[in-house]
Amino acid sequence: MPEPLVGKRIVLGVSGGIAAYKAIDFASKLVQLGADVHAILTASACEFVQPLSFAAITHNSVHTSVFEGWEGEHSGHVTLAATADLVIVAPATANSIAKIAGGFADDMLGAVLLATQAPILIAPAMEHRMWHHAATQANLETLRSRGVRVISPEAGRLASGAAGDGRLAAVDRLLAEARCVLGAGGVLNGKRIVITSGGTHEPIDPVRFIGNGSSGAMGNALAQAAMDAGAEVTLIAGPTVATLPIGVTPVRITTALEMQSAVQAAIVDADALIMAAAVADFRPAHPSEHKLKKNPDENTQQLELVKNPDIIAGISQPGLVKVGFAAETDDLIANATQKLQAKGLDLIVANDAVATIGASHSQATLLIPGHEPESLAEMSKEDLAGVIVARLAEIFARQVIS
Ligand SMILES: Cc1cc2nc3c(=O)[nH]c(=O)nc-3n(C[C@H](O)[C@H](O)[C@H](O)COP(=O)(O)O)c2cc1C
Structure with a gap:
């Protein structure tokens, strides 16, 4: 059967929002579905979660700097970008979205996103007003116009305790979006x-x-x-x-x-x-409009x-x-x-x-x-x-x- 995630090389970019902990669960589910996951953490992401968590779950090295060693076959961001089947940024902070839209390459995530030809999925997560800010929305529009697929955040309780828009999409939705992108071009493509x-x-x-x-x-x-x-x-x-x-x-x-x-x-x-x-x-030929009553004198x-x-x-x-x-x-x-x-x-x-x-x-x-x-x-x-x-x-x- 088509298993769109099996053997697929997925670069998972994690930026520095409170939802970064959910990316650990997401990485785990991707691995369980057969994907080969390579995590990139921004410097801010490392304030929220440890690279070690991703290394332990993905069984791959975790990338936190664009200046990591270029050894043997591995040419840093160039290799990561060239070998990816899919790049997903989850969670994507307002800051990272702005940087990606602006084409910044001052960290590993930005460099890979500029260098890759793989499809890109972005799952924003932030506070309600940051999400609705014209700058964030304009940056996302720029990304959409370049073919990036944006997984809209959900409404609900935010980290601040307030209710609003901006919760990272549920992991099941992230997985479904990843499957959908990787399944495109399959045997029923366009049907x-x-x-x-x-x-x-x-x-x-x-x-x-x-x-x-x-x-x-x-x-x-x-x-x-x-x-x-x-x-x-x-x-x-x-x-x-x-x-x-x-x-x-x-x-x-x-x-x-x-x-x-x-x-x-x-x-x-x-x-x-x-x-x-x-x-x-x-x-039933004649469904009753009222609940049928039991007749004490009838056994059938x-x-x-x-x-x-x-x-x-x-x-x-x-x-x-x-x-x-x-x-x-x-x-x-x-x-x-x-x-x-x-x-x-x-x-x-x-x-x-x-x-x-x-x-x-x-x-x-x-x-x-x-x-x-x-x-x-x-x-x-x-x-x-x-x-x-x-x-x-x-x-x-x-x-x-x-
Ligand atoms: C406790 C805390 C939680 C934060 N949560 C978010 C968040 O959910 N979304 C967001 O866009 N920024 C959030 N920020 C702000 C980012 O951490 C900040 O903009 C940082 O520069 C993002 O860096 P990065 O995009 O390179 O990972 C938070 C900051 C703190 C201190």
Whole structure:
């Protein structure tokens, strides 16, 4: 599966703000995701955090001066700049932002930023008024106009105790931005993918519904894998999905009919639709406006159900690649093959409904028209998402050829 951080050389610039301690956690997460992290600390950053912390976490030397020794293959800022896949400044102080915008090279961070051709991410963190100051905003505008990506800070409690704008973006957001930059140019580069995720709730009355245990793990994993491969993702998620991956365009729905409308709106300019959601096949025909009361004389309760539309079968948009899921309890391959043909799909992922719904792993078979079934080993949903993304990229490649 695409792992955009694995083996990537990331230069992490840390400047002298109170949020510098968060950069230690960020460095650690980058390393855990397989990145080769090289930290540069400004002189002010060393007032807040120790270079040793970064050295211990990254297993690499930490750079604090542009005048460090040029030994062997290592030519100081020139080597760091030339070998970086990505440079991230987190936290970026108002002072560092001004210096970078002005092109100053009086420390290692400034010199590397001038010398590199790698993409640059800047995550500002400062006091509310410093953030909103016209000078800071103008400097950031200058940087954006040069292609630097700015990860806007968040609102909340600041170090002073006051509430305002200027908190360093959460580490998860920093990671998502880094993945996104490194994923650009991947096998789904420039593709727009619509993915549905989780289960729907079909109301019986204002407080009850028919639902299922789908967690949205597969849809979320697909969304992340597609973004890691360079795609833009719209994720249409049901109420059972707790959190969505950072970076998707999120669309929240509750019922199957809402999901159908959301899908129809989202696919207009999309290249592929992946229906990973567990959409209810039926909904109560007459949901009550009031909470249904228990009748003491009745031991049974009748509930009339009507069929929900088959969302993906009802879509025929020229050029749109359609990927479906078949979660079955019996005759898996026969049922999945029938669905593949009946719904006009380009790929169907067949798996055991009981084993897969709500689980972290899945054992799936991929069916593509004109190809032999591909039976996969049991693997995590993240790994399965990577395989599906690879097959999707192959389908796009065949579209170009034919
Ligand atoms: C306790 C303390 C906290 C600070 N926090 C920040 C901050 O969060 N953001 C910021 O832009 N500057 C902050 N500063 C000011 C910077 O440390 C100062 O502008 C310094 O020159 C930045 O140097 P550098 O950009 O080279 O790292 C803080 C200063 C102190 C004393």
